[in-house]
Amino acid sequence: MDLGAMISEAMDWASDARNVVFLVIALVMVGAAVLVVTSRNVVHAALMLMLTLAGSAGLFLMLGAEFVAWTLVLVYLGAVIVLFLFGIMITRAPTGRDPVRLDHKRRWPAAAVAVATFVTIVSTTTTAFRGAEIGEEVTSTDLLGDVLFTRFVIPFEAVSFLLLAVLIGGIVIARRDPK
Amino acid sequence: MIVNQFLVLAAALFSLGVYGVMVRRNAVLVLLSVELMLAAVNINLVAFGAHLQDTLVSGQVFALFVLAVAAAEVGVGLAIIVLIFRNRQSANVDELDLMRW
Numbered sequence: 001m002d003l004g005a006m007i008s009e010a011m012d013w014a015s016d017a018r019n020v021v022f023l024v025i026a027l028v029m030v031g032a033a034v035l036v037v038t039s040r041n042v043v044h045a046a047l048m049l050m051l052t053l054a055g056s057a058g059l060f061l062m063l064g065a066e067f068v069a070w071t072l073v074l075v076y077l078g079a080v081i082v083l084f085l086f087g088i089m090i091t092r093a094p095t096g097r098d099p100v101r102l103d104h105k106r107r108w109p110a111a112a113v114a115v116a117t118f119v120t121i122v123s124t125t126t127t128a129f130r131g132a133e134i135g136e137e138v139t140s141t142d143l144l145g146d147v148l149f150t151r152f153v154i155p156f157e158a159v160s161f162l163l164l165a166v167l168i169g170g171i172v173i174a175r176r177d178p179k
Numbered sequence: 180m181i182v183n184q185f186l187v188l189a190a191a192l193f194s195l196g197v198y199g200v201m202v203r204r205n206a207v208l209v210l211l212s213v214e215l216m217l218a219a220v221n222i223n224l225v226a227f228g229a230h231l232q233d234t235l236v237s238g239q240v241f242a243l244f245v246l247a248v249a250a251a252e253v254g255v256g257l258a259i260i261v262l263i264f265r266n267r268q269s270a271n272v273d274e275l276d277l278m279r280w
Contacts, residue, residue: 013181016180018180019180019184022180022184026184026188029188029192030188030191030192030195033191033192033195033196033215034195036195036199036211036212036215037195037196037198037199037202037203037212037215042205042207042208045208045211046211049211049214049215052192052215052218053214053218056218056221056222059185059188059222059225060225062180063185063225063226063228063229064229065225065228065229065238065239065242067239067243068221068225068239068242068243068246071243071246072221072246075246075247075250076214076246076250079250080214080249080250080253083253083254083257084207084210084211084253084257086257087207087210087257087260087261088207090261090264091205091206091207091260091261091264091270102203102204102205102208103202103203103204104201104202104203104204104273107202110198110201110202111198111202113197113198113201114194114195114197114198114201115194117190117193117194117197118190118191118193118194121186121190121193121194122186122187122190125183125186125190126183126186126187129182129183129186129230130183131181132181132182132183132230133180133181133182133230134180134181134182134185134226134229134230135229135230135232137229137232139236139239143236144236144239144240147235147236147240148240148243151235152235152240155244159244159247159248162247162248162251163247163250163251166251166254166255167254169255169258170254170255170257170258171258173255173258173259173262174257174258174261174262176265
């Protein structure tokens with residue numbers, strides 16, 4: 001593909017308002033994710049993760065997956081972030097700027113591995129799905145619930161059993177043994 | 180909207196999570212990076228589900244399962260971290276060298 005065709009294709013892509021919204025959300029998400037892995041303040045890292053997950057909930061709304069988006073908001077922004085903040089407080093992680101380093105010294109090899117992962121994933125997936133469009137249809141919660149309780153009922157039960165086991169296991173692991 | 184834009188975004192989030200898992204010393208921050216990778220996977224699942232438009236909404240159903248399992252992982256992971264902190268007064272992963280050869 002020559003340069004002119006690529007530019008006109010990019011102009012076509014940017015002329016759609018939804019793509020501009022996507023671009024804004026995606027830039028916020030990537031910026032917040034960079035802060036999650038580089039921030040020197042643990043609480044800021046958790047709050048930036050919250051921002052990234054809120055952005056992905058927005059993307060799910062754009063993709064018509066409303067139930068998944070609101071589940072994400074309830075489960076993650078509500079419960080999991082609170083768990084993380086409790087974990088940070090209990091383990092007395094440095095909440096301010098501390099002399100204790102939060103990162104390893106050798107971060108360049110890790111950055112090289114991350115860039116290699118990115119290049120590999122993008123080059124394999126985007127060539128396979130070049131030009132594949134995404135439909136407009138909004139999935140109703142009605143349909144999702146119907147499928148979840150007919151076709152996927154056994155995995156659903158397995159997941160609920162897993163959550164019960166995790167609840168009990170977490171209590172057993174974290175409780176203080178009576179002397 | 181095309182599928183590729185979501186794939187590129189998810190790949191960026193996933194590799195940032197990989198970087199965080201490798202470079203962070205605090206175990207809570209390692210768990211945060213794992214959550215970043217799971218969020219990237221969820222974006223891919225829902226985007227492919229919207230692309231395929233199958234009658235069983237498998238992409239979204241699997242995204243819900245990933246959400247539930249990720250919440251379970253956070254619960255057990257934080258319990259383990261609290262236990263390690265109580266025993267060793269530190270939650271740094273590079274000080275956990277008990278099983279090092």
